[in-house]
Amino acid sequence: MPVASYSLAQTAHGPWWYAWTDDGVCAAAQGELSEGEFVDRLDVLGLAEARRSDDAHPPESVDFSAVRGAFRRKVLEACSRIPEGEVRTYGQLAAECGSPGAARAVGTAMAQNPVPGRVPCHRVVRGDGHLGQYSAGGSVRKQEMLIREGVAVDDGRVPIGSAE
DNA sequence: ATACCGGCTAGCC
DNA sequence: GGGCTAGCCGGTA
Known part of the structure; x- marks a missing residue:
């Protein structure tokens, strides 16, 4: 599992957390969550090494590899x-x-x-x-x-x- | 194989 | 419309 980046991005639906790797966006959650809560979720997904990125934009592609089935x-x-x-x-x-x-x-x-x-x-x-x-x-x-x-x-x- | 589960549907009051 | 029940399906333990 590669190192992921994450940021609080502004979307049409307000602020949302996004996490991504080179394979695409792999996690997202509404912005009401605290940064800690979102990072905890990333931990569960095996993205413990995720680091905050304030300027980068999340990629367009989506990574579905973690979805079972x-x-x-x-x-x-x-x-x-x-x-x-x-x-x-x-x-x-x-x-x-x-x-x-x-x-x-x-x-x-x-x-x-x-x-x-x-x-x-x-x-x-x-x-x-x-x-x-x-x-x-x-x-x-x-x-x-x-x-x-x-x-x-x-x-x-x-x-x-x-x-x- | 087998049982159980969940962001559902269709049929019947 | 609402409320309930029994089917339904892919996935998981």
């Missing part, structure tokens, strides 16, 4: 292609990855997302339009992020194709 990596990659201002359902993502019906498995893949924010798992919602869970800050934060991106969230719900 080919299906989960595939799902996260598909998720990263969801445009800002749009949403997909867990089921749609499952179908796109060749496993229609694996909506629940997609949910667990989202929960394994090493770089929330960068891989926009907040844009994945339930089939009935309810927002669903968000492990990187809860459904409340999920809603805030979607609204900030211009998604119409009404009464904790988002418009989905058929329904409305």
Whole structure:
């Protein structure tokens, strides 16, 4: 495991912690966390040698190598292609990855997302339009992020194709 | 192999 | 709409 750098970067959703290596961004967390808390997380990921970098920008690429399971990596990659201002359902993502019906498995893949924010798992919602869970800050934060991106969230719900 | 788990869904009140 | 239940699937112990 190479030495990682990390910084508190300004994003469209406010300050977020990012950690990266030459292989790409490998960890992220909301900026409300203290530096110590984020570094502790890096420790858990085996990035104990991470050092603070104040000027460097995190790379564009994302490192999914720590994600267990080919299906989960595939799902996260598909998720990263969801445009800002749009949403997909867990089921749609499952179908796109060749496993229609694996909506629940997609949910667990989202929960394994090493770089929330960068891989926009907040844009994945339930089939009935309810927002669903968000492990990187809860459904409340999920809603805030979607609204900030211009998604119409009404009464904790988002418009989905058929329904409305 | 086998049992259990989780950011889900579909069907039925 | 809400609440509940039983299926569902990939992954892990």
